[in-house]
Amino acid sequence: MAEGWPLPPALVVLLLSMSAWVTDSCPAACSCPKGQDEVHIMDCNKKKLSAAPLDAPDGITQVTLNHNQLTLFPFLGNVSSNITSLLLVHNRISELLMHQLQPYVSLETLDLTSNSISELRVGSFPSMQLKYLNLSNNRISLLEPGCFENISSSLLVLRLNRNRLVALPSKVFKLPNLQLLEMKRNKIKIVDSLTFKGLESLKSLKMQRNGITKLMDGAFFGLNNIEELELEHNNLTEVNKVWLYGLRMLRILQISHNAIGIIRPDAWEFCQKLEEL
Structure with a gap:
């Protein structure tokens, strides 16, 4: 288009509408x-x-x-x-x-x-x-x-x-498609049995820095597809198969910075796919 020529009416309308989108249509703030x-x-x-x-x-x-x-x-x-x-x-x-x-x-x-x-x-x-x-x-x-x-x-x-969070009620996590659950830096001291039943699709659970002292028998039962469990910076004293029960797909277990003094000989019975500890 030669310099100085008038713009066609259709093009004028298009440019004005675009300008309205960029400026007039958007709230001032x-x-x-x-x-x-x-x-x-x-x-x-x-x-x-x-x-x-x-x-x-x-x-x-x-x-x-x-x-x-x-x-x-x-x-x-x-x-x-x-x-x-x-x-x-x-x-x-x-x-x-x-x-x-x-x-x-x-x-x-x-x-x-x-x-x-x-x-x-x-x-x-x-x-x-x-x-x-x-x-x-x-x-x-x-x-x-x-x-x-x-x-x-x-x-x-x-x-x-x-x-x-201090306690996790049973049946609160009925989330069949959830893949990632993070509860780091709360005040959870005890994880009761079957707390996470209802999370059959969960891949990763992160509970660092809670001050957890006790994982009850079957605390993670029902996490049939979990691959990653992160429990660093808590107060766990023992690794045994009763709280690892059923974690057959677990690949990564993070338990550094705890107070672990005992690892039971049969602790890993259910964790045959563990790759990183």
Whole structure:
């Protein structure tokens, strides 16, 4: 096109619409870059927001609201149903309520690291297809049996590091497709029998730095596919087959920095695939 020629009307409309996407459509406090594979992202990090913007563009599927001042789980208006990833790291959210999460019918990734959540109860989550849930560095001291029921069929990764868990109720982990469970840096002293029954797909369990003193008989029974068990920096005194019972697929066992004084001769009876100790 020669310099100085007028632009065709159709091209003017196209350029204006693109400009609207980049500037006008995005809330003033946020930016809306277009990510890889045409995935639309709304970035509202570090804006001192006490509430989420309600005027998000229709095409948004990923939202980051990290390092703000949210006290309630946010509502993003009509686009909430399209959001697949929601990052809420370093806010002040103190509870999860079913009605607050219900609009997020497409949500797969939820990161609530470094908030003020103290408990998960039945009804904390609605029925949704959540796959990746990070609740690390909160104040969680209570996991009510059934709290994960509505996301049990979809959840693949659950992180509960740096919370205040002292005990793990039986039947709380009925998550048949979960592959990774992390509970590092809690206050769990005793792991009861059958605590993890219901996690038949789990590949990796990480429980470092809890101060665990006792693993009851069959503590890990039901983890038929677990390959990696990390128990470093606890207070275990003995390795025996009663707490290793049934771990036939275990490849990696990390138990350094404990107080182990006894390894029973038959301790490894069930761990014939162990590769790293």
